[in-house]
Amino acid sequence: MFLLPKLLYICLYGVLGSAIPYLSLFYSDSLHLTGQQIGAILAIAPFIQSLACPFWTIQVDKKPQFHGPLMAILMLIGGLSVIALMFIPVILPQDTTSATLIITAVLAISFAFFGQPVCVLVDSAVLKILGDYKIYYGDQRLWGSISNGICILLVGYFIGLYGIDCAFYIFGISVIGFITIATGTKVPHAGLGGSLASGQDELDPLYITPTKGYYTYSPNNESENIRRMDSSTSSHANTLLIDSEQSLLNLQRTVTSMAARDVHDEASLILDQMDSLPPLGLALSHIPTLDTSLAAFASIGCHDDDTDSSQESLKETIFSSPKVWSFLLMTLFFGIFYSMVAQFLFLFLKQDLDLEASVIGWTGPIGGLTEVSTFYVSRLLLKNYSVPSLVTVAHVAIILRNMAYKTLVPGATTTMAYALMLQLVNGFSYAMIWSTCVSEVDRMFPVHQRAIAQGILASLFSGLGFGIGCIVGGYAYDHYGIDMLLNVSMAVAAFSLTMFWIGRCF
Structure with missing residues (x-):
């Protein structure tokens, strides 16, 4: 169920788990940079990411119809920036340290601004795709964790056999896979009423929606939904909505920070009622990613x-x-x-x-x-x-x-x-x-x-x-x-x- 979100996470973390973790080895062994230079290059991504995540989040929240294509374009630019690193030792002689450092820094900035924020855009897309079923967010994200661990392991194995360049080949394949999936991704927005079940029949095979929740309640159980509305911390996404609340629900589905907060509160409400270990997906739904948390800055300036x-x-x-x-x-x-x-x-x-x-x-x-x-x-x-x-x-x-x-x-x-x-x-x-x-x-x-x-x-x-x-x-x-x-x-x-x-x- 919900095949498209799982594919997005699998491909995304295939990208992040291939060449990216091994860049420090590439910088040292292939580009012959010093530890201090490597530290400066690695520091670029965290600083740029803090600005880029809210910036691109604002763009997709304003124009959700371009959400999928924008993810594909950003990954294309960011992916090419990383792949270009592989050609630096071929083009530049080993004694041109300054030129190597400058070009590497420029490419690192490019990936940090265009490629790294794709993480929060995928989180945003998945939350909006899930709609009334945002509580299943953690189940989708789990596939990204699995993909990341497997990719780091496989890339390390192939590097041992064929050298560091094979990490870039696997990275390129993952980028192509992600771009293919992202290009076909249509994210619901307020104009669609936020529901996957209405007006998106062509995507139903990828958006197979469960008819019954498997955590604590059935989404179709009206009496249970009414009971949940009595809680001030309960999510609007799984309650019986009256007409005056529909605009708020549409807003929650199109604003990333609100959608992320919504699923966090929903998971907290259910977890508070449990005395034993919860389902793994529910536990992950309660913990926002660092990138999604940064998206909250998109509301500054409103x-x-x-x-x-x-x-x-x-x-x-x-x-x-x-x-x-x-x-x-x-x-x-x-x-x-x-x-x-x-x-x-x-x-x-x-x-x-x-x-x-x-x-x-x-x-x-x-x-x-x-x-x-x-x-x-x-x-x-x-x-x-x-x-x-x-x-x-x-x-x-x-x-x-x-x-x-x-x-x-x-x-x-x-x-x-x-x-x-x-x-x-x-x-x-x-x-x-x-x-x-x-x-x-x-x-x-x-x-x-x-x-x-x-x-x-x-x-x-x-x-x-x-x-x-x-x-x-x-x-x-x-x-x-x-x-x-x-x-x-x-x-x-x-x-x-x-x-x-x-x-x-x-």
């Missing part, structure tokens, strides 16, 4: 009294409470020390531990499985443990992981096994801190501020945090080696945790 007042009151909420601003700063510093190692992980595994690319590829499925599993149990953990406890565990896990990395001996028989086992810690800490932050934002901010607050959270973590982490990590790795990189990461982690607890004391 000339609406409620939006303006929300943004003004948001400043008071943040700066009037040490607990809030220390929490947001913790998120920033977590992004810094996490990305310092994560962005240079493949270089560390290959150059310092002498692991083959086929072994490095296993980090994809291992990390992905751990992330999904942690998201799966995150709601139950939040019910049984406090936020400070979970934040502390995530920080300590990274510190212990870095300490363990320092003990690994290159070429030892146990190094490969230990390095892959430590990837479990990497996936756990990332998923734990993000799911905890998402939940804490709901507690700290009133309803009308949560969407923008979620965007601020994502921009601090994956935008500013990842960008600074790449630059600092690249400098430390280039000038002082991997031990210094790990030490600085641990120092920032200790500072982040200390600041968080100071804020809690107030």
Whole structure:
């Protein structure tokens, strides 16, 4: 059921799981860039992404009829930018370092502005395609996680056999597959009434819609829908609508940030009624992606009294409470020390531990499985443990992981096994801190501020945090080696945790 959203995610994460994770190896081995230069190149994507995601989200929200073609065009431009990297060593001599660095930076900017925002556009398209059934969003996104892990593994295997260039060939095939699917994607909008069942018969084979929900209720059960309307946190998407509410429903289906908030609230309502582990898809529906969270900034600048007042009151909420601003700063510093190692992980595994690319590829499925599993149990953990406890565990896990990395001996028989086992810690800490932050934002901010607050959270973590982490990590790795990189990461982690607890004391 819902075949088209699944295909979009499979192809998208096939793109993101092929050449992109191995670019640091390509920059080092083929372009002969230094660690500091690689860090500067890797920092481009987080900074540009924070601006590009809301920019392109505004475009598709204003003109949803062009949603599918725009995704195809952006992926084409972004894909060509990455593929062009493969020809730099062929065209430019090895001694032209400045020219190589400039061209690589330009291509990285191009992919960051055109290719990277496709992630949020796919999330937006899927939410709108699901319509009344946005609660199934997590089931669609799960296919992207599976695709990403498998692609990283397969690409690593082929790199070990045929060299780094094969990653670009697999990337190109994935880009073509995505463009083909995106070109035929028609996203519902207010003019269509938002329903897939009306007026889109030609797409029915791809939009096969379940006749009964499998979480807690039947969408066709009128009495159940009426009961759900009594809850202030219940989604409009699964309630019995009266005529005066239809315009709001249409708006929710065409505005990405509202649709994302809608599915989050709907999942929260159902999860609150569960004492056991929820279905995996429902758990993922409750955790927005970083890219979708950034889309909330698309509402900034809208000339609406409620939006303006929300943004003004948001400043008071943040700066009037040490607990809030220390929490947001913790998120920033977590992004810094996490990305310092994560962005240079493949270089560390290959150059310092002498692991083959086929072994490095296993980090994809291992990390992905751990992330999904942690998201799966995150709601139950939040019910049984406090936020400070979970934040502390995530920080300590990274510190212990870095300490363990320092003990690994290159070429030892146990190094490969230990390095892959430590990837479990990497996936756990990332998923734990993000799911905890998402939940804490709901507690700290009133309803009308949560969407923008979620965007601020994502921009601090994956935008500013990842960008600074790449630059600092690249400098430390280039000038002082991997031990210094790990030490600085641990120092920032200790500072982040200390600041968080100071804020809690107030």
